[in-house]
Amino acid sequence: MFDLQTLDKYKPIDDKMYQVMDKDGKVIIKNWKTGLSEDDLVQAYKDLLFERTADQMAISYQRQGRMFTYPPNLGQEAIHIASGKVIKAEDWLVPAFRELGAWLAKGVSLWEIFLYFKGHEDGSKFLNAARMLPVSVPIASQLLHAVGLAYAMKYKGEEAAVFGYVGDGGTSEGDFHEALNFAAVWDVPVVFVVQNNQFAISVPLKMQTRSKNLALKGLAYDVDSVLVDGNDFLAMHDVLAFAREHVLKKKRPFLIEARTYRRGAHTTSDDPTKYRSKEEEEHWAELDPAARLQSYLVSKKLWDPKDEEALIAGYKKFIDSEFDKAEAYPDYKLEDVFGFMYQEMPVELKRQMNNYQNFMNLEGAQK
Amino acid sequence: MKVMNMVQAITDGLDLMLTEDKNVVVYGEDVGVEGGVFRVTEGLQVKHGAGRVFDSPLAESGIAGTALGMAVAGMRPVIEMQFDGFVFPAMNQIISHVARFRNRTRGKFSVPMVIRIPYGGGINALEHHSESPEAYFGHTPGLKVVIPSTPYDAKGLLIAAIEDPDPVIYLEPKRIYRAIKQEVPEEKYSIEIGKAKVVNYGEHITVVAYGAMIREVQKAIVLAKEKGISVELIDLRTIWPIDRDTIRESLRKTGRLLVVTEAPQSYGPAAEIISIATEEAFLSLEAPPTRLTGFDTVIPLPLGEKYYMLTPPRIFHEIEKLVRY
Numbered sequence: 001m002f003d004l005q006t007l008d009k010y011k012p013i014d015d016k017m018y019q020v021m022d023k024d025g026k027v028i029i030k031n032w033k034t035g036l037s038e039d040d041l042v043q044a045y046k047d048l049l050f051e052r053t054a055d056q057m058a059i060s061y062q063r064q065g066r067m068f069t070y071p072p073n074l075g076q077e078a079i080h081i082a083s084g085k086v087i088k089a090e091d092w093l094v095p096a097f098r099e100l101g102a103w104l105a106k107g108v109s110l111w112e113i114f115l116y117f118k119g120h121e122d123g124s125k126f127l128n129a130a131r132m133l134p135v136s137v138p139i140a141s142q143l144l145h146a147v148g149l150a151y152a153m154k155y156k157g158e159e160a161a162v163f164g165y166v167g168d169g170g171t172s173e174g175d176f177h178e179a180l181n182f183a184a185v186w187d188v189p190v191v192f193v194v195q196n197n198q199f200a201i202s203v204p205l206k207m208q209t210r211s212k213n214l215a216l217k218g219l220a221y222d223v224d225s226v227l228v229d230g231n232d233f234l235a236m237h238d239v240l241a242f243a244r245e246h247v248l249k250k251k252r253p254f255l256i257e258a259r260t261y262r263r264g265a266h267t268t269s270d271d272p273t274k275y276r277s278k279e280e281e282e283h284w285a286e287l288d289p290a291a292r293l294q295s296y297l298v299s300k301k302l303w304d305p306k307d308e309e310a311l312i313a314g315y316k317k318f319i320d321s322e323f324d325k326a327e328a329y330p331d332y333k334l335e336d337v338f339g340f341m342y343q344e345m346p347v348e349l350k351r352q353m354n355n356y357q358n359f360m361n362l363e364g365a366q367k
Numbered sequence: 368m369k370v371m372n373m374v375q376a377i378t379d380g381l382d383l384m385l386t387e388d389k390n391v392v393v394y395g396e397d398v399g400v401e402g403g404v405f406r407v408t409e410g411l412q413v414k415h416g417a418g419r420v421f422d423s424p425l426a427e428s429g430i431a432g433t434a435l436g437m438a439v440a441g442m443r444p445v446i447e448m449q450f451d452g453f454v455f456p457a458m459n460q461i462i463s464h465v466a467r468f469r470n471r472t473r474g475k476f477s478v479p480m481v482i483r484i485p486y487g488g489g490i491n492a493l494e495h496h497s498e499s500p501e502a503y504f505g506h507t508p509g510l511k512v513v514i515p516s517t518p519y520d521a522k523g524l525l526i527a528a529i530e531d532p533d534p535v536i537y538l539e540p541k542r543i544y545r546a547i548k549q550e551v552p553e554e555k556y557s558i559e560i561g562k563a564k565v566v567n568y569g570e571h572i573t574v575v576a577y578g579a580m581i582r583e584v585q586k587a588i589v590l591a592k593e594k595g596i597s598v599e600l601i602d603l604r605t606i607w608p609i610d611r612d613t614i615r616e617s618l619r620k621t622g623r624l625l626v627v628t629e630a631p632q633s634y635g636p637a638a639e640i641i642s643i644a645t646e647e648a649f650l651s652l653e654a655p656p657t658r659l660t661g662f663d664t665v666i667p668l669p670l671g672e673k674y675y676m677l678t679p680p681r682i683f684h685e686i687e688k689l690v691r692y
Binding site: 121134152 | 392418423424426428429431432433434435436437438439440441442444456459460463464468469470471472473474475476477509511532533561607608609611
């Protein structure tokens, strides 16, 4: 468990990283206890396998030309699954774009995600996840939305936290700093989660900042901050659960640097062999979050790896059926281009839409 | 009715909406204790509390981005950019998110927020305090852009903007903040966004303008009248969505068009209005639609501003040229 005393022990200034298990899944903290039940732990591992399988299949749909650019999640799933276990229905999830498992836990359907990456805005409606914002492409800009949401929760007297995600590159953006500062000055309940996956597309962390870690960046704003092993599900869950309670109790922001590694490409358009070494990739493969959680569960006799193959085969069937749903989605219509710019379509937009429609209605027009 | 200048009319509109709707909050740089550098929010924090009218840290992107979060959660933030030239750090939030959130989420989330910006020159200010940035906003799909030219319109357009379900850029011509006094109803009323107003009926030529230029054109109209020229003046009031109908109807009558804007010329609002004129009233035109605008230069510091600012004689000169064409 992570508490105020633990927070005090893991000072970013000392560059100390909170870690519960080693690379072999062995718990390294004396008398450590998890806040999760055995069932929860097993479910978390299943969720992680599901995210990983869906992610791999998304990449293959993209390779088959059935989906456009997609950002892979491989290697970062512990952060997402732990988030999913902690974020409650009343909380807000403010994503960047690489938090697949957390979105699914929030209630987003896989077919919606596929639809979005196939190129349809309807995939951002998230029909069963009322309190989740859409993917945010302009880096770090979404963190300010998280702070505004947190202000609204406080203003309305709602007991709800906001979780805002950003990557290591995002900590160089002005909006990252403005968000931390506004949140601290306004005393609002927001958890900033920095997924430090070591690269902003091709630029390594050492070209991004001379700060020895990213958790440090919270301190100048008087935001409680901690550095966590993002590949350690148990540690991530401890810290996220503490952070939620902390921000709600104190009405203060909290910053988590989750140190991890993007084992895949930035997006399907990128070739990581150009900017990182095989040795480095192998090093991080040994720290893979799935293997570590699996080893932990096996050591506790909660899991038998023999069961995985059948489980994953079942997942694949389901994921394919979700992709079928996305492929069977109704065609994009002209009204879909114009219909959502304003609550009521202005005359000028109607005019432009009708002009196009009139052209399309012409007999023999080159369409 | 109460006689008010534009600052007082805006304060009155904010006060009224803060009283009526608990979801309205007002914030920005110096808007709390100080009441804004132009005193537009004076007294509002004392009356409505520091949770609803407050100072933010000095960061315009932060102001705009947090307002989006509040709006998505059902609030109606009215934020202030202290000066026209200070809105630029917020442009990423405004263009990339505020204007697009409804479309991006297919209407699941809307962003009912108002961004107030004192704008324009003629007040002997430092650099970055005299800009006319309306074209950037009019060019951005998803925004509405309004500019009042009188205290009455200022209050009515502000209330319409706050009640609008979509984001509205509300530009305040600071040069005439205190220059015009007028009777303004104390009760609630609104002016429809997207509707221009004919403020002077005439026969020989149509002049389209807005904001601080309305007063300058009205002075030019007096000069024109002495020469027997009858001018129709349209106050656009909304930059986008633009009112084609009022422009067309007027041009069918007069056949001549002069557009007067303080903003620089190229790719600006005047070009848009002239395009509309040629599309809508080509066969009625008896002279080339013409624009009198700011130069395609940086607006000069106070000692050079006299060359840049449009004066009634210059406006009259263009009117006369067009009528004699």
